Amino acid sequence: MLQVDEVFFEERPDPLITVAQGLAKGERGELAVQAMTEVGVDVILPWAAARSIVQWRGDRGVKAHAKWVSTAREAAKQARRAWVPDVPAQVTTKALAARVGETPCLVLHEEATESLSSVKLPESGGLLLVVGPEGGVTPEELDAFVAAGATPVRLGREVLRTSTAGVAAISALSVRLGRW
Template structure:
């Protein structure tokens, strides 16, 4: 099993370090790492440091740095403009998309989104997506932490969208032309799908409608499936 990864604000500059706070508590108390075990520290921006535990305290670990590394940011970036979903479906989507390699998630207040992020409720919902992405990135041992952008309207979403998942599209995602650099921004609708006027707005802005296959997937799984196809085509997998 690969060494567990823990996210820190900044990597230690010296040969020794102490992992404390919430990450130290999780490492020492929850995962119960012991002297001699390895772990990886990551700053969420590509930088990593492999370390070995030299002492285990109450909610903290003393570490000796073994090696350092840096992973270049993926190019093109994979962005998913995710229709806001009710219940835990949005969080399920964020978790799975992070695990398979999404680089940015943009919550989209679609016409058919049952839940609208407004006021304090919207802030809490956004914070939950951010926390979900962070934990999923750790689980997947990702050196880059995906960004969860502020929620956008349809008008704002059309500015970035390049591909739109739709079950009636004629072009398959597996065959559409992909850019060699920059970003690929994929739109995933909410539970009720994308409204006709939204489809028209995306197409007018230059986005292409694409489909995965014959099946109609839930909003919590469509983005994951699409990212898998894109990751294979781009050589990430």
Template structure:
């Protein structure tokens, strides 16, 4: 499989153009030991992908000869993951896997039982870390769209009437697959909400439900916070006919 490198402004180019890569992506190419004449893929992370051939490799960067370009629309409705902050790297593992299985965006969720807390300088650092994770996971999965990372929020502020918000809860009576099938045609996003290690508190579940969210059960077992989101996205992809 060809490697994917991200470059800004790709959609402004045409087949036959030369385009240079420097900085972080050039370093990535160097790590992959690209060679002149090698076929790769270029993307802008906003839906455009192009076949390309390595024209030259120098210490300062890599130059590519662009081949045919193609553009892919974002799927509708979009699938988003609202992932509660978790201890260690469990929330990061969830974001990485969610990106690989096709999520359109992720929301850092500060839940009452979240051990990890983002505040002050740590907030900006946390968002930047998630942005780096979705970028690298998108390249690994050869995705034309890099998922968005929304500003951190709380469960009470998460629900938007334009979205179909589904809160994973082990004692819910509605099955996730059934809830996805019932998504209204004019829905902007399906938002799958995953709590921290100890789950959401009763007040948080009540607040989200009163705002219009639907508690759903994924299956008969309780998954870790790092695996529940990606598993739910996989189920939704099958129900929506994307897999």
């Protein structure tokens, strides 16, 4: 016999953290999804960046997207998260730039002069974080994001791989937003 002693509902975190993750070669994409899920990302947008070597097209794209969805679900279970991150279909740079005007956006970039630790953050709503693929964000992509209202930020002096940059940024943001 099963007895339920307590039922509760956990609200989604506010602000929601969405990461546009540049498609990466090999297992780096899945590694990024797994680790970002474990540290608290809310939405992961697969981004077909200009420097993404991997292309999600046809059956390969369907399988790759399904792998990211599965990886997020399994990592959420392992981390005992109440919410599994959403993993919508991949976005283009143009579609991603259009989202920038809808929510505050930070673009991780090694040449940024503003630090992630000092940039103003929203108190509620959402926050979009752009993480480039191996090779980084192109000058043209950065210009498009900045023109749409994004703020380029840096994590530190070191340049991290695409599979770890998002994790480090979400960790710092989680502390600053009071999630941790």
